[in-house]
Amino acid sequence: xxxxxxxxxxxxxxxxxxxxxxMELFGGEKVEDLEPRRLFPVSGRMKYISLLDAEGKxxxxxxxxxxxxxxxxxxxxxxxxxxxxxxxxxxxxxxTEKYGILKWTVQTDRGVQQLRIRNRNADIxxxxxxxxxxxxxxxxRYEIIDYRKLDKNSLRLLSADI
Amino acid sequence: MNTESVxxxxxxxxxxxxxxxxxxxxxxxxxxxxxxxxxxKADYSETALGVTETGFLVYDPERDDHxxxxxxxxxxxxxxxxxxxxxxxxxxxxxxxxxxxxxxTYAVATLADMAATFIKNVADGKAPEEEYEVVRAxxxxxxxxxxxxxxxxxxxxxxxxxxxxxGKIVKKLVKYVKPETKTLVLCxxxxxxxxxxxxxxxxxxxxxxxxxxxxxxRKALLWxxxxxxxxxxxxxxxxxLRGYLLRVSGDRIVLSLRNDVYKKAQSLPLRxxxxxxxxxxxxxxxxxxxxxxxxxxxxSQEVVVQFFLGVGIIVIMLILNWRLTLLSLIPVPxxxxxxxxxxxxxxxxxxxxxxxxxxxxxxxxxxxxxxxxTKSFAGEERTVExxxxxxxxxxxxxxxAAKISTVxxxxxxxxxTCGSLLxxxxxGGWVISGTGGLTTGLLVSFLSYASMFYGPVNFFAYLNxxxxxxxxxxxxxxxxxxxxxxxxxxxxxxPPIRGRIEFKNVNFSFxxxxxxxxxxxxxxxxxxxxxxxxxxxSGKSTLVNLLMRFYDNYEGEILVDGENIKxxxxxxxxxxxxxxxxxxxxxxxxxxxxxxxxxxxxxVEEVIHAAEVANAHEFIARQPDGYDTxxxxxxxxxxxxxxxxxxxxxxxxxxPSLLIFDEATAAVDSETEHLIQEAIERLIxxxxxxxxxxxxxxxxxxxxxxxxxxxxxxxxxTPEALMELKGKYYKLVQIQTMADQLAKxxxxxxxx
Numbered sequence: 001x002x003x004x005x006x007x008x009x010x011x012x013x014x015x016x017x018x019x020x021x022x023m024e025l026f027g028g029e030k031v032e033d034l035e036p037r038r039l040f041p042v043s044g045r046m047k048y049i050s051l052l053d054a055e056g057k058x059x060x061x062x063x064x065x066x067x068x069x070x071x072x073x074x075x076x077x078x079x080x081x082x083x084x085x086x087x088x089x090x091x092x093x094x095x096t097e098k099y100g101i102l103k104w105t106v107q108t109d110r111g112v113q114q115l116r117i118r119n120r121n122a123d124i125x126x127x128x129x130x131x132x133x134x135x136x137x138x139x140x141r142y143e144i145i146d147y148r149k150l151d152k153n154s155l156r157l158l159s160a161d162i
Numbered sequence: 163m164n165t166e167s168v169x170x171x172x173x174x175x176x177x178x179x180x181x182x183x184x185x186x187x188x189x190x191x192x193x194x195x196x197x198x199x200x201x202x203k204a205d206y207s208e209t210a211l212g213v214t215e216t217g218f219l220v221y222d223p224e225r226d227d228h229x230x231x232x233x234x235x236x237x238x239x240x241x242x243x244x245x246x247x248x249x250x251x252x253x254x255x256x257x258x259x260x261x262x263x264x265x266x267t268y269a270v271a272t273l274a275d276m277a278a279t280f281i282k283n284v285a286d287g288k289a290p291e292e293e294y295e296v297v298r299a300x301x302x303x304x305x306x307x308x309x310x311x312x313x314x315x316x317x318x319x320x321x322x323x324x325x326x327x328x329g330k331i332v333k334k335l336v337k338y339v340k341p342e343t344k345t346l347v348l349c350x351x352x353x354x355x356x357x358x359x360x361x362x363x364x365x366x367x368x369x370x371x372x373x374x375x376x377x378x379x380r381k382a383l384l385w386x387x388x389x390x391x392x393x394x395x396x397x398x399x400x401x402x403l404r405g406y407l408l409r410v411s412g413d414r415i416v417l418s419l420r421n422d423v424y425k426k427a428q429s430l431p432l433r434x435x436x437x438x439x440x441x442x443x444x445x446x447x448x449x450x451x452x453x454x455x456x457x458x459x460x461x462s463q464e465v466v467v468q469f470f471l472g473v474g475i476i477v478i479m480l481i482l483n484w485r486l487t488l489l490s491l492i493p494v495p496x497x498x499x500x501x502x503x504x505x506x507x508x509x510x511x512x513x514x515x516x517x518x519x520x521x522x523x524x525x526x527x528x529x530x531x532x533x534x535x536t537k538s539f540a541g542e543e544r545t546v547e548x549x550x551x552x553x554x555x556x557x558x559x560x561x562x563a564a565k566i567s568t569v570x571x572x573x574x575x576x577x578x579t580c581g582s583l584l585x586x587x588x589x590g591g592w593v594i595s596g597t598g599g600l601t602t603g604l605l606v607s608f609l610s611y612a613s614m615f616y617g618p619v620n621f622f623a624y625l626n627x628x629x630x631x632x633x634x635x636x637x638x639x640x641x642x643x644x645x646x647x648x649x650x651x652x653x654x655x656x657p658p659i660r661g662r663i664e665f666k667n668v669n670f671s672f673x674x675x676x677x678x679x680x681x682x683x684x685x686x687x688x689x690x691x692x693x694x695x696x697x698x699x700s701g702k703s704t705l706v707n708l709l710m711r712f713y714d715n716y717e718g719e720i721l722v723d724g725e726n727i728k729x730x731x732x733x734x735x736x737x738x739x740x741x742x743x744x745x746x747x748x749x750x751x752x753x754x755x756x757x758x759x760x761x762x763x764x765x766v767e768e769v770i771h772a773a774e775v776a777n778a779h780e781f782i783a784r785q786p787d788g789y790d791t792x793x794x795x796x797x798x799x800x801x802x803x804x805x806x807x808x809x810x811x812x813x814x815x816x817x818p819s820l821l822i823f824d825e826a827t828a829a830v831d832s833e834t835e836h837l838i839q840e841a842i843e844r845l846i847x848x849x850x851x852x853x854x855x856x857x858x859x860x861x862x863x864x865x866x867x868x869x870x871x872x873x874x875x876x877x878x879x880t881p882e883a884l885m886e887l888k889g890k891y892y893k894l895v896q897i898q899t900m901a902d903q904l905a906k907x908x909x910x911x912x913x914x
Contacts, residue, residue: 018250018262019245041246056872082204082245083245083246084245084246084247085200085204085245085246085247085248085267086246086247087206087247108206110200110204110205110206111205111206111207112206113206119438119641120513121438121442121517121520121638122438138267138268138269139268139673140247140248140267140268140269141246141247159510160509160510160513161510161513162514
């Protein structure tokens with residue numbers, strides 16, 4: 001069966017629940033209770049959004065959220081915002097290292113958070129575009145959008161770990 | 163219900179405690195509190211879920227009234243919905259409405275799971291007292307962490323392996339240096355000797371300049387030259403001997419360190435390898451141990467020698483001329499301060515270099531063993547490009563480090579050289595004016611000693627650099643040495659195994675993001691042949707991984723013959739299991755040794771018999787080198803089906819009590835499948851057997867089928883009963899029968 005890709009205004013989405021949407025296709029076909037999930041949560045966050053039902057079966061893929069009509073786009077983005085919690089680290093306030101475990105106190109867009117990093121080599125991934133992905137000891141994710149734009153003190157603290 | 167205290171994952175803030183107290187009924191008592199970390203709007207915030215015998219309360223500062231209360235009796239369903247980086251406790255009420263009552267990060271997801279189960283079970287009429295016992299056990303297990311580092315302890319009260327061994331680095335390394343103490347002390351003695359002898363020539367030079375040459379005393383000149391010759395000969399002979407001894411003991415140190423790291427790498431649990439690339443482990447065993455060895459020798463030898471040399475020279479210099487000595491010490495504080503700054507700056511670079519280098523090694527370990535795949539997809543150029551880019555990354559960081567590590571010593575040398583200019587100008591002035599009691603010879607001797615003195619100064623300036631370099635290697639090596647071993651607390655407990663297997667309330671997730679197994683309850687009687695079916699990713703292999711004790715961090719219990727498998731000697735337990743994988747791993751060794759891997763002392767005929775049972779003997783006998791055929795890396799030289807039969811022979815030889823086949827015939831053709839099937843049927847008679855299979859035809863001997871779907875056991879009965887049930891198993895059979903028929907008719911078409 002060919003995969004159904006949704007572009008532009010070939011489909012309309014309405015919010016059903018916090019993370020659920022109803023999809024109405026241009027031809028009139030309706031599918032209810034679909035959960036939008038990113039197929040590329042790291043590399044292409046606004047592209048290729050899979051729409052899954054409660055059984056985990058995929059009903060369609062949105063090629064690019066940006067091409068949807070404004071209301072549908074907002075609905076999908078709201079759902080993704082609710083589903084994916086990846087606080088953006090905007091500054092490092094403190095860094096300590098004891099017994100091989102790193103403890104960072106960070107300022108994020110969600111507030112101040114203290115996190116433990118068990119393995120500096122495996123849990124801090126630096127990407128080529130200046131992005132840094134961080135995983136804490138509880139498997140929560142964080143992101144530094146561009147470490148080069150951090151303040152001087154944060155950079156100084158971070159430089160020990162990247 | 164009376165409880166001594168309220169169970170909680172951390173101290174409940176006063177404001178939350180007060181807010182809860184206001185809402186509790188007169189006789190209502192909190193049983194447990196889950197202190198959360200996210201508001202419903204996903205901002206970091208102190209929230210809490212408090213549970214009582216009759217209801218639950220949620221504190222969220224972003225709610226208008228902060229606390230909302232709910233009754234258990236109104237609840238139809240309570241479940242944790244895991245999302246990405248956060249999760250919610252969703253409650254369906256009996257009136258048909260639903261609500262996300264509590265939001266949190268994965269830090270408290272397990273406790274929220276437990277709370278959801280408590281709420282649901284009490285709402286369904288189960289006794290709160292019994293449910294509370296489960297809650298208490300979960301809290302005890304979760305709170306069983308090291309107060310220093312927060313790592314989970316092996317058992318309550320256990321000493322934290324991580325903190326216990328994180329003493330001073332030198333203390334840890336002493337263990338490896340200790341066996342070489344005698345040789346190292348001898349080397350040290352030889353060093354002191356050569357150092358002492360090295361102090362003689364400058365003195366002789368002074369005598370030459372001051373008295374022998376002006377007096378034109380040929381005899382004295384000859385004696386001094388002979389003495390100098392003897393000194394040099396002694397110095398270099400002893401130096402060569404010391405170098406040899408040092409090298410040999412250094413090799414022994416690195417050998418024992420490398421052995422220990424390798425041994426440890428063998429006993430690490432699989433979850434260590436889930437998160438650490440094999441490339442970086444290999445890098446630690448091969449490269450980092452060498453760096454540490456070099457550093458240990460430096461610390462145990464050079465530091466002492468250079469220290470004595472420095473002190474010796476200073477004493478002589480003070481005797482020669484104390485004022486000039488003070489002058490020559492002027493650059494020293496600069497060197498000390500500079501070294502400190504340098505150390506701080508260079509460490510992050512060494513860490514970065516290590517990481518980049520581990521990246522380079524990981525490309526190697528990824529691509530060289532997979533060279534066949536690379537070639538078959540014409541991916542050579544891409545691979546080379548990838549390697550180049552990683553290599554360039556390493557070069558960039560190394561170049562940045564080189565700037566610091568080369569510029570700094572040169573700055574030091576510059577100041578040191580300026581120190582000698584001071585001696586020349588001041589000391590030379592004294593010689594010319596005849597003041598200060600300084601002669602030309604004394605000045606020449608003094609300058610020689612001064613230049614020798616800067617040797618130890620330079621050494622100590624560089625020492626920080628090599629210390630920092632070694633420190634980053636030590637960290638990596640001790641990452642392995644200090645990592646927790648596979649838990650094996652029941653060494654020596656080797657009960658006979660009949661083969662009754664029980665999974666009791668087993669829940670498991672590799673990390674906290676997704677539950678892989680939920681509420682698994684199965685009982686398998688001795689001698690039963692059980693087929694495990696389900697779609698890809700449903701959790702079939704995980705079930706087996708838990709039984710094999712590859713992962714121990716699950717909730718619930720797995721019992722074999724009534725005994726928790728965690729209480730059975732790990733090696734003995736695994737030796738009782740015959741495990742045949744879909745893609746059997748072969749070692750680069752003979753076919754014979756590959757079969758005898760699990761029983762190296764097996765008699766030749768036992769091995770041949772095992773091969774016969776596994777339908778492997780015939781193809782082995784056809785090989786020119788028979789059982790001596792040496793397999794290439796990972797079994798190159800044998801077909802997939804042949805490798806599979808060798809691995810079955812391995813299992814036969816082991817004579818195990820339990821047998822596990824994980825998709826054993828998935829990757830072979832029908833004829834080979836038939837041969838393997840035959841071998842399996844011979845092997846399984848009378849043994850408890852678990853067979854994971856996609857091809858349901860493999861399960862024709864199974865007397866029970868377990869269907870796994872999304873980590874849950876959804877069907878568990880005889881094949882006939884499941885066919886009658888017309889559930890998932892029935893559907894799978896239907897689909898496969900249709901597929902088989904289609905394949906058969908296509909094959910017939912082609913044949914015609």
